[in-house]
Amino acid sequence: MQPVSEYFDPALPAPLREALAQALKAPPQRVQRVSGGGEALWLKRTEDSLSLWWRILKGNSRRAFEADRLALKDLARQQLPVPAIRAEGPDFFATTEIGTPVAHLLRGAQNAEELAPALEAAGRALGAFHAAGVVHGRPKLRDICWDGDQARLIDFERYRRDNSSPKLMAQDMLVLLHSLFSLRLEGDAEARLALKGWLSVAPEGMAEALVKRAKALAWLRPASRLALMRRAGSSEMIAMPVTLDWILATLR
Structure with missing residues (x-):
């Protein structure tokens, strides 16, 4: 270095x-x-x-x-x-400074309609990375900022040159959706907006790659479902089965 x-x-x-x-x-x-x-x-x-x-x-x-x-x-x-x-x-x-993290907007907004521009832009921004063959590694909504016009990503501590594959790109999108459901468990409309933005830019075949990744993580369901039933554990654990099920139901 x-x-x-x-x-x-x-x-x-x-x-x-x-x-x-x-x-x-x-x-x-x-x-x-x-x-x-x-x-x-x-x-x-x-x-x-x-x-x-x-x-x-x-x-x-x-x-x-x-x-x-x-x-x-x-x-x-x-x-x-x-x-x-x-x-x-x-x-x-x-x-x-590039605006407000989308996670902060999600906490404050009342409905998906007012979040639509930011959520679609967040998905498009991540899709632009994937179209260029770049993986973020942990694109939670707190790592995507919106300035009213453009969404940009921050915090690339897991960045590695030439470390990209459809599996890792799908993992990126799964992380984004999981962070959304961690903040808003009943976030179907919001998740659809982010997914729409991502698929509009991401390489072909990424919807299938996302489904494949969700299926591969099925082993996470038992513990996280138990947490969901009991409303116990962290919001991230509670949101995991919701995220996986949502992906499979939406893209099947």
Whole structure:
């Protein structure tokens, strides 16, 4: 891995540049919003000071950080929907603020109709990655941001070059749908919007690949169904059989 030189976008407003400089002097936070001059950035920093316990739980944080940085540069060159890096150094990078995570919108909206543009755009954005042969790895709705016009993806800590297949693309979409049902268990209309957007852009055969992936994960059903019956366990566990059944019922 080549060392990263320090870079600041010369177009950054002076107040934002100063706010960023001050944030970099403060004790590190993994992710931090920095604003000034009417603009905002998201500053991401390394987690080199994690305890042994957290390193075991989270894995190699430096590798994940560099994978995220590499992805943003690779994908920007391919003109895929990601935020631009506006400043960086060996232990940080800062990206343009690109709107609100779709998960936040889903928590606040009352019905699918008002969410339709964001959900379809989220599906299309993921489909654009897959059409380019790129897998995100964990595209939960909190990792897709909507600015009222465009959806873009963030958090590429699992990004690996040349690591793509229909199976992994289908897994991406399953993760997106599972995150939706984790937030809104009765989310049929919302899921259909995201699926519609994805299928409009994704490569041919991805509907079949998604069904195949859902069938392959049937072994998850017993424990998650028990959680659903008892309304116990995490929302993610409760949502798993709902997601798998929805995929099979919708795309059969």
